[in-house]
Amino acid sequence: xARHSKPFSHYLYRLDPPVQTQQFRDPLDHATLIExxxxxxxxxxxxxxxxxxxxxxxxxxxxFEQGFDGTPANVNAxxxxxxxxxxxxxxxxxxHWPRKGSRHHAxxxxxxxxxxxxxxxxxxxxxxxxxxxxxxxxxAELDAADSEVQSTFEKHFAGAEITGIPTLVGVIDKKVVEIxxxx
Numbered sequence: 219x220a221r222h223s224k225p226f227s228h229y230l231y232r233l234d235p236p237v238q239t240q241q242f243r244d245p246l247d248h249a250t251l252i253e254x255x256x257x258x259x260x261x262x263x264x265x266x267x268x269x270x271x272x273x274x275x276x277x278x279x280x281x282f283e284q285g286f287d288g289t290p291a292n293v294n295a296x297x298x299x300x301x302x303x304x305x306x307x308x309x310x311x312x313x314h315w316p317r318k319g320s321r322h323h324a325x326x327x328x329x330x331x332x333x334x335x336x337x338x339x340x341x342x343x344x345x346x347x348x349x350x351x352x353x354x355x356x357x358a359e360l361d362a363a364d365s366e367v368q369s370t371f372e373k374h375f376a377g378a379e380i381t382g383i384p385t386l387v388g389v390i391d392k393k394v395v396e397i398x399x400x401x
Contacts (some may be wrong), residue, residue: 219269219286221278221316228267230290237295239265242306244313245393247401251309254302307398308345311390312352320389325363327385329370331399334382 219228237256246250255265266385272280282288316324332342346363373380387395 219267219280220277220283221274221280223276223278228293231293231298232290233293233295233298235295236322239297240301240302242310245309245397246314246391249313251306251313252302254299255307283383304345305318308352309349310394310398312349314390314394315349316389322366323381323385325366326370326387327381327383329367329385330368330374330382333371333374333380335399339367339371342371 219230220226225255227328231334233256238259238261239256240254243249246307253265255267257263258265268280270280272281274280311328315321327348328349329342332345337345343364346367347360350360350363370380383395383399
C-alpha cells in the first residue's frame with residue numbers, strides 16, 4: 219500500500235504466530251526507522267493502518283501498489299521480524315555512515331561485526347550492498363562491497379585478525395552501533 223508521496227511504504231502479511239508491534243527508532247533523534255505493526259502490548263488489537271480506498275490525513279489517496287491483489291502473504295513471524303530488524307539496522311547505519319575519510323574502514327569493520335555474529339557470507343554481502351546502494355550509486359562501489367566482505371570473511375575463518383565494533387564506534391556513534399546490533 220502507498221500514497222503518491224510514499225510509494226511502497228506499507229506491506230501486508232499474515233503472521234504465524236502473531237507478533238506485538240515493534241517500532242525501531244534512531245537513538246540520537248528518535249526518528250522512526252521502520253515499524254512492524256501487530257498486537258498491542260496487552261496482546262489485543264494493535265495499531266491501525268489506513269487502507270484503500272481511503273484518503274490519508276495529508277489528503278492523498280491511499281492505494282494498493284500495482285500487482286498487489288489485496289491478499290496478504292502468509293509469513294513465518296520469526297522470519298519477518300528478523301528481516302525487519304535487518305532493514306532497521308541498515309537504515310540506521312546509512313543515516314549515520316561517515317561521508318568521507320573513514321568509509322572504507324567502516325565497511326571493513328561492519329564486515330567483521332557480521333562475520334563474528336555468524337552471518338552467512340551471502341547475507342553479509344546483501345547487507346553491505348543495501349548500505350552502498352543507499353549511499354552511492356556507482357557499480358564500482360558495489361563491487362568493492364563484495365570484495366570487502368569476502369576478504370574479511372576469509373580472514374575471519376582463517377583465524378586472522380579483523381576489525382569490528384571498536385573500529386566501527388570510532389567512526390559511527392556508539393549508541394547507533396549498539397542499537398543496530400542489539401538482539
